[in-house]
Amino acid sequence: MKASAPALPVAAPGWRPATAQDIARAAGVSAASVSRVLNNTGRVGALTRERILKIAAELNYAPNAAARTLASRRSRTVGAVIPSLENLNFAIGIDRFRKVLRERGYTLLLASCDYDNDKEEAQIKAMAAHGVDAVMLIGASHNAQALGFLQARRIPVLLTWSCSPEGANFPMIGSAPCIGFDNFAAARQAALYLLDQGHRRLGVIAGTTVNNDRSAARVNAVAAALAERGLAPPRIVTTPASYLVSEGKAALQRLMQGKGRDAPTAVMCMNDILAYGALLAASELGLDVPHDLSVTGFDDLDFAASLSPALTTVRIPAEAIGDAAASWLVDSLEGRQPPLPPPLSAELVIRASSGPPPRAPAQPTPR
Amino acid sequence: MKASAPALPVAAPGWRPATAQDIARAAGVSAASVSRVLNNTGRVGALTRERILKIAAELNYAPNAAARTLASRRSRTVGAVIPSLENLNFAIGIDRFRKVLRERGYTLLLASCDYDNDKEEAQIKAMAAHGVDAVMLIGASHNAQALGFLQARRIPVLLTWSCSPEGANFPMIGSAPCIGFDNFAAARQAALYLLDQGHRRLGVIAGTTVNNDRSAARVNAVAAALAERGLAPPRIVTTPASYLVSEGKAALQRLMQGKGRDAPTAVMCMNDILAYGALLAASELGLDVPHDLSVTGFDDLDFAASLSPALTTVRIPAEAIGDAAASWLVDSLEGRQPPLPPPLSAELVIRASSGPPPRAPAQPTPR
DNA sequence: CTGAAAGCGCTAACAT
């Protein structure tokens, strides 16, 4: 039952990790040279360099991060605070962010704030105490004090997941760089698609839009698209929690209840989980999707294509955001002045959950 | 369009965060006393203590983590490496872990390893360089070198998500403490429930079981339960990726194809995502669940109860694991010698996706 | 109860 334990490389009782001094001593050079070699900074003789490298490897040397940070006043650490790890897209994006960071020699400090800007601010301060070289935040809506604090400490910030403040009605503090996609444009495209299908009454199911400029921008975009075409504003239902299918179900029920002929013929959900709930509720209400009601989502999570009907949704470039954010940030920290990449693209993925409204064949609006 | 920017607390040009020395100077005491007060270590006069505290608050003092780490040889940081952030249960558990850690003054360093033990080892070493005070790992299956490294460095390890090695056939290295639940028992309970319903041929859909003792233990439990009742071993299908509904779909198809009368009457999936895929495939194959086929999952993610039919599954105590792991770890690090909590409980949640097999009324096996 | 002094391991001028 019990496999014999493999031989373990047990350390001597009073063992302690090798230091740069140990290497210097063993190589007959000074600690400074060791530092120079290990950091590729300053000129060093090819022979000594090689000797140092060899000994470092033999001694299994790994620099002490704390000492490095203290002496160089750079921690090679970056902090990220995201609203929630339960949003799979954030999890995916942040994982890429961390991986790229690590390839470039940086370490991620991660925290979540439950969509609460005050908690976010507290996390930011904790990260500052840990000496992070930069901070990555989601979206453009943050406490002025938090941003002010960062600015005072000269800690660079990178905003992600949004891009320009267009469509967002939040106070923008100064102008932090932002890498993401245009939430307003993406939602607008989806709304226009629905209108072109012939829909005239749209419903919106959004998670909470408090402290969430992405969601707010999307909702605004729908309203704007409708207004542009001279149509009535959308019925909007927000849910207390954003990633529960039960919330999506309840929201659709609320949206359709007692509306009779005025009920929306299409419902845009601001994420796929809510859309899934809406699909379930529609089915329970005896509504055929897409014949009686069109439903769209946002995110294009793995299951979206497998739902029945398959979900029309907006695919978000989570991985691309993580990659781009990390490389831009590292480039910046290392003194290169990388241009901010253009907004990444979100793509409308049309599937079976949407189509023309009942008794109204698709007829693209002229112009 | 552009909201007027609120006044920002901008720092003076050459500003730098307050140090313990600054406080000492302002309070007319020594840095040592400041340290003693801020760490509640050693006796200090009530008056001086108060003065120091007041000044520290005024100066908005936050200790420099790197300096603290270097001087005290403790980083108040713990590392965790998990297989994947895409498993929502890990995300939930780790979030609790991080929160409890933070309440107790510790910071989390998080990494993921894609179910690859070599990557895990690399991450562990990187964390050691960062001076983590302890490491938290998922499951009991790890590289011997990784565990040996940790042991040599005297870095405590806490295993989670598993509990005893019972049912796991992996080599256990020494004996690391483990906080989690009994995967074998949980799967066994689900299997026995199915057998009691009258099923005689079970199928299993598992994500990869390589480097995954939890999944392996579950699969073993099913086989053991069947053997115990003198029944044929289960048909087992493993999938290359573990959290894709498409994999679950494909797996069920493979499981049922061309089996005719020998096809399993119940399929146990080792996570809810795979179960969801299996449900979809069953529907496409014209199989009525639970009438023609019973399907069970593992995890009880949010959507499980909303599926139709609602999914019978095993609820995993992810949050409890995160909480318990963090408090136990901190207690240990602070010198208390907390007893390891007993295994947490996973609960079989019976819903509509399971029932008796076709033409065989439920008939609990005698004894 | 409190201060002085000595580093923790590394980097960064400044010499040579």
Next chain:
DNA sequence: ATGTTAGCGCTTTCAG
């Protein structure tokens, strides 16, 4: 090209 000299900001004996 390499060594020397100072610390980075904090904790920690050790005296008093």
